[in-house]
Amino acid sequence: xxxxxxxxxxxxxxxxxxxxxxxxxxxxxxxxxxxxxxxxxxxxxxxxxxxxxxxxxxxxxxxxxxxxxxxxxxxxxxxxxxxxxxxxxxxxxxxxxxxxxxxxxxxxxxxxxxxxxxxxxxxxxxxxxxxxxxxxxxxxxxxxxxxxxxxxxxxxxxxxxxxxxxxxxxxxxxxxxxxxxxxxxxxxxxxxxxxxxxxxxxxxxxxxxxxxxxxxxxxxxxxxxxxxxxxxxxxxxxxxxx
Ligand code: M5T
Ligand code: MG
Numbered sequence: 001x002x003x004x005x006x007x008x009x010x011x012x013x014x015x016x017x018x019x020x021x022x023x024x025x026x027x028x029x030x031x032x033x034x035x036x037x038x039x040x041x042x043x044x045x046x047x048x049x050x051x052x053x054x055x056x057x058x059x060x061x062x063x064x065x066x067x068x069x070x071x072x073x074x075x076x077x078x079x080x081x082x083x084x085x086x087x088x089x090x091x092x093x094x095x096x097x098x099x100x101x102x103x104x105x106x107x108x109x110x111x112x113x114x115x116x117x118x119x120x121x122x123x124x125x126x127x128x129x130x131x132x133x134x135x136x137x138x139x140x141x142x143x144x145x146x147x148x149x150x151x152x153x154x155x156x157x158x159x160x161x162x163x164x165x166x167x168x169x170x171x172x173x174x175x176x177x178x179x180x181x182x183x184x185x186x187x188x189x190x191x192x193x194x195x196x197x198x199x200x201x202x203x204x205x206x207x208x209x210x211x212x213x214x215x216x217x218x219x220x221x222x223x224x225x226x227x228x229x230x231x232x233x234x235x236x237x238x239x240x241x242x
Pocket of ligand 1: 016023041042043044045046047048049053089
């Protein structure tokens with residue numbers, strides 16, 4: 001059967017190697033193609049740790065993470081990379097050209113695909129403004145582009161791979177509100193049939209999510225839509241008001 005991008009966390013508990021106490025406890029949720037699941041919670045709640053288990057940066061100590069019904073530790077890493085794109089909280093650029101950075105996950109992409117990804121990621125104009133365009137050089141760690149430009153290049157890099165599942169870890173935080181809004185509108189078209197899991201600080205980024213998971217101290221304490229959580233979740237209300 002064709003894989004479609006269904007993500008399921010089943011009673012997942014996770015501790016970093018060598019750590020005494022878990023940073024995630026008994027996490028369960030399902031994210032389906034076409035859905036956007038948002039994860040919100042205070043700093044240190046475990047949001048980044050939660051995302052890291054799907055591409056197997058780490059494995060849970062208990063429970064299972066499944067992709068299309070198959071535990072991810074039974075899948076080839078190459079298969080996971082093909083289907084899941086993680087835009088990390090600290091987006092990383094390599095020394096080399098913009099093109100090299102965008103093709104990192106998918107070497108056979110055409111230039112047109114790179115420009116299409118840049119357009120959606122709101123990165124087209126600053127790349128066009130560079131004398132060498134896609135051939136412009138990025139210094140090690142991307143120190144010669146701004147934080148917001150780096151984020152947009154890393155979002156474009158994820159788009160180039162055309163994954164079934166997108167994981168965005170606070171990927172819009174360095175963007176101004178207007179760019180953030182434009183980017184998310186453009187993304188919606190591209191990710192319509194994909195599964196999107198998004199960690200966000202800005203409430204405006206997540207109000208339209210199909211489901212919001214409220215993470216506190218490694219546990220999902222509440223879940224629902226924005227409207228539901230406003231009614232039912234004191235933790236969510238606190239976050240909204242802060
Ligand atoms: C949750 C610890 C961290 C915190 C807890 C990434 C990472 C985290 N931790 C480690 O021990 N090693 C690591 O490599 O795990 O951290 P998080 O998942 O990064 O939390 P967050 O993403 O919700 O926080 P933030 O600040 O990004 O909003 O005790 O020390
Ligand atoms: Mg984080």
